[in-house]
Amino acid sequence: MPQRTGRAPVNRPLPPLVMRAKRDAAAAGFGRSCRDEVGRLLATLAGTAGAGPVGELGSGYGVGTAWLRTGLAPGARLVTVDRDPAAAAATGALFAGDPAVTVLVDDWRAAAGHGPYRLLFCDGGGKQGGPDAVTGLVAPGGVVVLDDFTASSGWPPTFGGEVDRLRVSWLTDERFLATEVGTGPGVVAIVATRR
Ligand SMILES: C[S@@+](CC[C@H](N)C(=O)[O-])C[C@H]1O[C@@H](n2cnc3c(N)ncnc32)[C@H](O)[C@@H]1O
Known part of the structure; x- marks a missing residue:
């Protein structure tokens, strides 16, 4: 029986655009790009977004943007924003x-x-503001993805010994149907669909 590692394959080829963005990020010393597992989730969801638009708050050096672009339907629009001029x-x-x-x-x-x-x-x-901050940006039936949460098996989820209020706010908000998805060892993303 194959060993269960809890990891997606690490040697699966990356889209060329993503490889280019990762090279640029590494050259600039930017270490906050999304993980490949998150990127594949973003590309997959972008493929369900029809004509969009698809948005990203925090472009960084374009790794997440490249994943979103990879899945974007023909004719759809993708908008990304960053306040850091070098990143943008x-x-x-x-x-x-x-x-x-x-x-x-x-x-x-x-x-x-x-x-x-x-x-x-x-x-x-916008991330730290929880659902109240960004709900107005999301179309009915639209999906929000937030990554980089530390996995926590109990309820309520905790981080650093404290209740993770940001995560609880997303998982319990009446305006969304939300779940956590494992995106690597010990890390999860939140995927929330606006009702
Ligand atoms: C985690 S990084 C983004 C990584 C990128 N999404 C990716 O997957 O490669 C967060 C980015 O958000 C930007 N940021 C932080 N606060 C912001 C704000 N108030 N408005 C716009 N961008 C902001 C930072 O400059 C940084 O580049």
Whole structure:
């Protein structure tokens, strides 16, 4: 019987665009890009978002954006925002000449003017504000993804010995149906569908 490692295959080839973004991020010393497991989840969900739009709060160096772009349906729009000019410039360079992708250099709130989103990767500004901060950016039936939570088997989930209030707020909000998905050893993402 094959061993159960709790991991997705690590040697599965990456899309060329993602490889390029990861190289750019590494060259800039940026270590906060999403994991490959999260990226594959984003690409898969982007494929269900129809004409979109698809949004990302916190572009970083474009790794998450590249995964979202990989799954984007033909004709759909992808909007990503980062307040850090260097990060936004790197992401902008990656998608130069791609009419499907808009990169904003701004606070995350600027993304509201391009929504409401069918899929929203909430990965920078806005994340700490919980559902109250970003619900207005999400179309009915739209999906929000938040990554990088430490796995916790009990209820309520804890982090550092304290109740993880941010995670509880997403998992119990009446406006969403939400679950946690394992995205690597000891880490989970939240996937929340707006009712
Ligand atoms: C975790 S990184 C994003 C990684 C990226 N989504 C990826 O998967 O490769 C978070 C980003 O959010 C940006 N950020 C933080 N606060 C922000 C705000 N208020 N508005 C816009 N961007 C913000 C940071 O500059 C940083 O680049």
